[in-house]
Amino acid sequence: MNDPLSPAHAAALDAADPLRSLRxxxxxxxxxxxxxxxxxxxxxxxxxxxAQAMVQEVMDLWARIAVEGHFTxxxxxxxxxxxxxxxxxxxxxxxxxxxVAMNTLSVNLHLMMVSFYRPTRERxxxxxxxxxxxxxxxxxxxQIRFHxxxxxxxxxxxxxxxxxxxxxxxxxQALAEHGKRVALVLWPGVQYRxxxxxxxxxxxxxxxxQGARIGFDLAHSVGNVPLALHDVAPDFAVWCHYKYLNSGxxxxxxxxxxxxxxRDATLPRFAGWWGHExxxxxxxxxEFVPEAGAEGWxxxxxxxxxxxxxxxSLALFEQAGMEALRRKSLRLTGHLEALxxxxxxxxxxxxxxxxPEQRGCQLSLRVAGGREQGRSLFDYLQSVxxxxxxxxxxxxxxxxxxxxxRYQDVQRFVDEVERWAHR
Ligand SMILES: *Cc1c(COP(=O)(O)O)cnc(C)c1O
Numbered sequence: 001m002n003d004p005l006s007p008a009h010a011a012a013l014d015a016a017d018p019l020r021s022l023r024x025x026x027x028x029x030x031x032x033x034x035x036x037x038x039x040x041x042x043x044x045x046x047x048x049x050x051a052q053a054m055v056q057e058v059m060d061l062w063a064r065i066a067v068e069g070h071f072t073x074x075x076x077x078x079x080x081x082x083x084x085x086x087x088x089x090x091x092x093x094x095x096x097x098x099x100v101a102m103n104t105l106s107v108n109l110h111l112m113m114v115s116f117y118r119p120t121r122e123r124x125x126x127x128x129x130x131x132x133x134x135x136x137x138x139x140x141x142x143q144i145r146f147h148x149x150x151x152x153x154x155x156x157x158x159x160x161x162x163x164x165x166x167x168x169x170x171x172x173q174a175l176a177e178h179g180k181r182v183a184l185v186l187w188p189g190v191q192y193r194x195x196x197x198x199x200x201x202x203x204x205x206x207x208x209x210q211g212a213r214i215g216f217d218l219a220h221s222v223g224n225v226p227l228a229l230h231d232v233a234p235d236f237a238v239w240c241h242y243k244y245l246n247s248g249x250x251x252x253x254x255x256x257x258x259x260x261x262x263r264d265a266t267l268p269r270f271a272g273w274w275g276h277e278x279x280x281x282x283x284x285x286x287e288f289v290p291e292a293g294a295e296g297w298x299x300x301x302x303x304x305x306x307x308x309x310x311x312x313s314l315a316l317f318e319q320a321g322m323e324a325l326r327r328k329s330l331r332l333t334g335h336l337e338a339l340x341x342x343x344x345x346x347x348x349x350x351x352x353x354x355x356p357e358q359r360g361c362q363l364s365l366r367v368a369g370g371r372e373q374g375r376s377l378f379d380y381l382q383s384v385x386x387x388x389x390x391x392x393x394x395x396x397x398x399x400x401x402x403x404x405x406r407y408q409d410v411q412r413f414v415d416e417v418e419r420w421a422h423r
Contacts, residue, residue, distance in 0.1 A: 005339055007415075010407040013335070019328050023404045025049050025316055026246070031385025037409040039388045042192075042220060042362050042399035045246030050312035058308050081295070081302040087314035091245075091322060092218070092237070093228035094256055097293035101252050101307060105219060105240040106135045108255040111297055112236040113143045115257075115267045116213045117184040124149045125181045127174060127212070129166050130157035133192050136217055140186060156182065164351050165196045165358075172206060179210030187214070189221030189237075193391055195352035195362035195399075197225055200232045219243060222254065223403075224329075224360040226322045229256050244401060245317075247310040252303055257294040265290055272299030316403065328402035329361045335407055336363055336400055339414040347377075347421050351395065362399040370394050380420045386413050 003009060014020060026046040028035040038046060058077075061069040070077045081101055089096045102108065117126060124147070126140050141151045158174045160166045175182065185207035190197045200216060207214035216237040221227060223244030229237055237256040241247040245254075261267060269290070273281065275298045277289045290296035317325075334356065340348050340363070348365040367374035374394040381388060381396075388398045400410055 005342055007408075007411055010335070010411040013331075013407040017328060017407070019320055019324060019402060020406070022316060022320055023406065026404045028404075029387075034385070037386040037405075037412045039386070039398045039400060039405065039409070039413065041246070041401035041403070041405075042224075042243055042397065043389055044242055044249060045223075045244055045313075045401070046404060047248065048246055048309070048312040048316060050315065051248065051309035054308040054312050055305060058304050077302065077304045080304045080307055081298070084307060084310050084314055087318050088254060088310075091227070091314070091317050092222060092239075092254070092256060093226065093232075094230045095259055097262055098230060098259055099254060099256050100294040100298060101241070101254050101310060102298050102302070103253055103255075104250065105217075105238055105253045106139060108238040108253055108297075109136065109139050109215075109217065110143070111270055111299075112215055112238060112255065112257075113139065113184070115261075115269045115297070116215060116235045117143055117147075118213075118268070119144070119147045119149055119154070119183045123181055123183045123211075125154045125156050125178060126184045126186060127156040127158065127178060127182045127207075128186045129188060129191070130159045131191075131193065132157075132186075132188065133217070133219070136186065136188075154181075160194075164194055165353055166191070168199070168202060168206075171203065175206055175210050175212075179212065182207075182210060182212040184213045184215060187216055189216055189218040189227070190224060190360045190362070192220050193364060193395070193397075195220075195359050195364045195397070197221070197353075197357070197359050199357075200227070200234070204232050204234050220360065220362070223317065223322075223325075224362075224401075226326050230259065233258050233260070235261065241310055241313070244403075245310065246313040246403070248306075250306070251310060252306040255294055255297060257297065259293075262293045262296075269297060270299070274298035274301050320403065325402045329400075330356050332400045332402055332405060332407065332410065333359070333361050333363060336398065336410045336413070339410065340365065343414055344417055344421070347417060348396075360399075361401055362397055364391070365396045365398060367394050367396060377417065377420050380423075381413070381416055384416050386416050388413075 085096050089099045144151045156178045187203050214234045218239040222239040240253045241251040271288045275296045277291045352359045352363045371393045378390050388396045
């Protein structure tokens with residue numbers, strides 16, 4: 001009972017978890033009469049029980065009053081994006097003016113680069129990590145070409161070290177070497193494959209010291225680690241809501257533009273009518289006057305059905321608070337780490353950094369013996385209702401989310417890996 005790695009201890013930790021009731025707010029995929037051990041909240045977060053009612057409410061209004069739904073009641077569709085704004089600002093540590101839910105991540109990344117990647121002959125480059133998520137690299141290459149520059153010379157990629165992680169020294173070195181040519185630094189908050197978390201404040205200071213703009217892709221950070229975007233003060237940030245934000249497949253994404261750009265009408269942007277100043281939008285005049293803040297980058301009227309589940313999800317984040325979620329997350333992932341190290345060290349190698357400050361909830365685990373062993377383990381886990389995800393050639397990602405995972409889920413994962421290894 002006193003063994004901190006025993007099943008009894010995991011049960012005791014769950015019983016003492018102040019956030020344990022949040023699990024009941026989610027719908028779990030089932031496996032043989034029980035809940036799956038679901039560790040894929042970094043890919044598609046589970047459905048909050050409240051999401052369906054939010055969607056249904058829109059469907060009912062549409063059926064009952066149709067176009068009047070745009071102007072009727074507290075959830076009027078015209079301002080539907082505002083229903084999530086304050087809670088979203090809370091999750092990312094921003095002022096409400098600085099955030100908007102719109103479009104999807106890749107779209108927002110392009111829109112932000114239109115405004116904040118302004119290459120010149122002297123300063124044409126974008127600096128990013130090597131091994132970035134493909135959409136980020138595609139978008140960056142496309143932007144460089146769009147401006148008539150050449151990715152072969154003007155895309156600078158910072159390589160990972162021997163351990164697979166990108167060190168701050170490597171970033172510093174790249175900026176020292178190329179900084180004068182860099183127009184924009186695009187950096188992840190948490191690296192999707194390795195789970196490495198970066199010190200966004202340090203990255204921002206390094207970029208700005210070189211006179212470069214700085215933008216973050218926070219797809220794996222939002223809802224995973226606490227953020228303080230206003231204080232860190234990058235130029236922009238983008239993220240999606242279907243991972244840790246639990247808002248459903250293809251959910252409407254998020255975007256941050258720092259307050260210092262809130263009223264800058266000289267920034268080039270790909271404008272649409274919904275980014276027009278709200279108070280005069282329906283005069284339908286030909287000139288574009290941007291709304292202050294991130295909302296000024298909206299194109300279309302809000303996709304109300306796509307936004308609806310986000311309301312249910314954000315209510316849970318407001319209830320729990322990012323600080324409390326992070327406290328649990330550090331313990332939950334620490335528990336997984338301790339179990340893997342003590343019982344599975346000949347099967348799994350943790351490639352995520354060991355320092356808690358350099359990771360979120362996810363541990364990326366390299367399977368000993370290579371791809372074939374890895375696939376065998378992954379398939380076995382799936383067959384017993386333990387769901388992680390697979391990254392070629394030999395990595396299983398396990399993301400115990402503090403919102404709905406338990407210490408006993410972690411225990412189950414470790415027990416099943418051990419059973420597989422001794423099969
Ligand atoms: C998940 C993810 C995306 C996904 O982009 P979408 O436009 O939402 O399809 C992009 N970048 C990173 C780093 C991601 O983790």
